[in-house]
Amino acid sequence: MRGNLAARMGVWSAHHRKTAIIGWLLFVVLATVAGGASGMVEMSESEQGTGDSARAQKMLDDAGLDRPAGELVLVSSRTAGGWKDTARDLAAAIGKTGEAAKVEPPLASGNDREALIRFEIKGDAKTAADRVQPVLDAVRDTAAGRDGVEVHQFGQASAEKWLGDLLSEDFQKAEFTAVPLALGILLVAFGAVVAALLPVALALTACMAAFGLLSLASHQLHLFQTTYSVMFLMGLAVGVDYCLFYLRRERDERAAGHDADTALRIAAATSGRAVLVSGVTVMMAMAGMFLSGLMLFKGFALATILVVFIAMLGSVTVLPALLAWLGDRIDAGRLPFLNRRKKKGVHESGAIAGAVLKPVLNRPKLFALGAVAVLLVLAAPALGMKTEQLGMEKQFGSDSALSVAHKKITQAFPVGPEPALVVVTADDITAAPVREALAGFDNVTVHAAKNIAEIEVNLPGNGSDDRSEAALAELRDTTVPAAFDGTGAQVRVGGELAESVDFNDQLKRGIVPVFVFITAVTFLLMLLCFRSYVIAVTSILLNLLSVAAAYGVMTAVFQHGWGASALGTEAVGAIEGWMPLFVLVVLFGLSMDYHVFVVSRIREARDRGADTRAAISEGIRRTAGAVTGAAAIMVAVFAVFGTLSMQDMQQMGVGLAVAVLLDATVVRMVLLPSVMALLGERNWRTPRGLRWLPSMEHGEGPPAAGQGRHAAPVPAGR
Structure with missing residues (x-):
């Protein structure tokens, strides 16, 4: 029996199951404890951006200039002047907290029904959120029970x-919803409690270890605040899927009549190999985000690569060890009403797939055109896609307390x-040429001791229209340049609008090298895996259709x-x-889960x-159950993120859930088989110049007695 890397790893783990299991647990515990002790370091404001605006912020940071966190409290009344008592009491209460500075007298609106109280939170603006709670309590308590008056607070802290x-x-919410959903789907897929718990437990321990390692890494590569959520999303989905593929194949081989030893060998050599190829493909695709030029994506890349690598490693090491140790106990807690085996022991999961495939393979051209048409119709709205850095009022929905305020x-x-x-630095900020240039502007603040000056320049428009951007470009x-030439x-030039413009410009520049990288990596890995340039090209085209449909939705x-x-x-x-860009990279990676497994x-x-x-027909029917279960888990996990509060999490969750659903149904069940049927033997064509590529076996039959380098029986814990 020829053994590939996954087969050798699986058999070794099964023979040394105690070492594999204890080693995994020690790794998870040590990584979690070390990460918890070190804490996570979030990126600074200048690190979040790029271009001129980021450099402007960096200049202020280096000079130690940090504007205090400003706060606003609005007092509204039903009648003119009805706000006065409440506003006076609020200003006094805010001042008494000891956390506020520069509390201004209430400023009345034009109709005298509203008043605005401005103040600042003392200390470093970066940590102001940790000190604002007494102010929030004072505003809430003072405003309580005031009839005819509304109070709203908004500010940085x-x-x-x-x-x-x-x-x-x-x-x-995501953790406590996604995990039970995944467990419920696995119960339906396997019909046994232990078999369902195993993938979830491995995925969660992989996430825990990845969290710890990411916290350690954040001291070198600072992270965005939502990076952990992205890691958990990917880790749970991928970790459960990899275990599901492996475990389902082992159970299929057992159902086909093989003994536990042979079934585990076959699962290790086939599904284990598919997990390795898929995991490497996902990690390489994620590495493309390092080319974006934005620290945000570098953090996402590091987080997803870590969690996918750990989940992949656990699936081909500790999972076979656990299967060998559990033996028949893997079916413990079997639920009779979910038993999906026929009397002969063969899975019925391919019955529906077979019914769908029959017309598809009989009329492949019709179904290929129909599937492409469906995906293109779904993708059509993407032609008018508009992107921007969503402000807080858009991030949290129109009815959230923050947005209302x-x-x-x-x-x-x-x-x-x-x-x-506009941030200006010079060897001597008070030198005559610099001083004359600054005199040409209003709203100038000079910090002579630090040789730096700040200039505020008002912009027309509403901050998101063409007038504002045109004025910024002219500035x-x-x-x-004209004002400071020769000084x-x-x-x-920085500021909120400049940061948004620079960020979007960098995204537009960065998406090209990222796209080229992930398509090239996907092509090469598929070529190496299947020794067929046709399979490699169709993989990329199918992925692009899935991404386009996700964009459209x-x-x-x-x-x-x-x-x-x-x-x-x-x-x-x-x-x-x-x-x-994020959805492009993630979907290119995740699509390989199903594609590698099915092909x-x-x-x-x-x-x-x-x-x-x-x-x-055989390949799709035999993988239908695993692909359906894996897709259901991914869709469920992503859909949970679609229910969260932040708009970007909703967009990510809905986009990925729809894309995976389409990928597992329209693409894998209709488009893939119809296209492969049309191509026929050309699917497996290897150009003469590439026949030096190593032949990577895709199947492992049971070894004859006494044959093969791993002929010794795998001990089963029965």
Whole structure:
């Protein structure tokens, strides 16, 4: 019996199951404890951005200039002047907390029915959220019981505090919802409690270890606050799927009449190999995010690579060890009403797949065109996709407390967009040429001791229209260079709008090298795996159709609002700026889960002598149960994230859930078999110049007695 790497790892683990199991547990515990002790380091404001605006913020950071966290409290009354007593009491209560500074007297609106109280939170703005709670309590307690008066608070510290608490609640919601959902689907798939618990336990321990290692790594590569949520999303979905593929194959071989030893060998050599290929493909695809030029994506890349690697490693090491130790006890807790075995012991999961495949293989051209048409129709809205960095009022929905407060404050005291911030540094900021250049601007703050100056420049428009961006471009390209030409000063233009423009520009530049990288990696890995350039090219094309359909659905729901209310969300007129690139990379990686698993099984059948159509039918029917279960788990996990509070999490969850659903149904059940049937023997064509590629076997039959390098029986714990 020829043993591939996965087979050798699986058999070794089964022979040394105590070492494999204890080693895994020690690894998880040590990684978790070390990560918890070190803590996670979040990226700074300048690290979140890119370009000129990030450099402007970095200049301020290096100079130790940090604007205090500003806060606003709006007091609204039904009658003119009805706010006065409440506003006076609120200002006094805020001042008494000891955490507020520069508490300004209430400023009345034009109709005298609203008043605005401005103040700052003392200390470092980066940690202001940790100190704002006494102020929040004072505002709440003072406003309680005031008839005819409404009070709303909004500011940097209160928003960050609210966001932190919300993310914590959302993460707990995701964890406590996604895990039971995955467990329930596995119970249906396996019909036994132990078999269902095993993949979930391995996935959760993989996530725990990855969390710990990521915390350690964050001291070198600072992370965005939602990175842990992204890691958990990927880790649970991929970890459960890998174990499901492996475990399902082992049970299939047992059902086909093989003994436990042989069934485990075959599962290790086939599904174990598919897990390795899929895991490496996912990790390589994720590595493409390092080319984006944004620290946000570098953190996402590191997090997903870590969790996928650990989940893959656990699936081909500790899982075979556990299967060898459990033996027949893997079926403990069997639920009779979920028993899916026939009397002869053969799974029925391919019955529906066979019924679908029959017309598809009889008329492949018709079904291929129909499937492509469906995906293109779904993708059509993506042609009008608009991206932007969603502000807090869009991130949390129009009815959230934060959004309501922001809306009411801006309605009562309308202001233009956040001003552009021009940062000027020089060897001597008070030198005559620099001083003359600064004199040409209003709203200039000079920090002579630090040789740095800040200039606020008001912009027209509402901050998101063409007028604002045109004014910013003129400021950057004409006004500022002309004013400081020959002064020797370094000048950068930042601010909220500049940060958004720079971020989107970098995304547009970065998506090209990322796309080229992941398509090239996918092509090469599929070529190495199947020794067929046709399989490699069709893999990329099918992935692109899935991604395009996901883009279209996201645009239709979240930008245009089609069906948004039915999904419990709302339209915000744009897609979060980082979402298209992230979804592209993740779907390119995850699509390989099913593609490698299904095509490997088709190749197994062909290597045993079946013609292409018979191999397609056998491969898809035999993988239908595992693919359906894996897809159901991924869709369920992603859908949970679609129910969370933040708009970007909703977009990510809905986009990925729809894409995986389409990928596992329209693509794998209709488009893949129809295209492979049309291509026939050309599927397996290897150009002469590439016949030096190693032949990587796709199937392992049971070894003859005494043959093979691993002929010794695998001990089973029965």
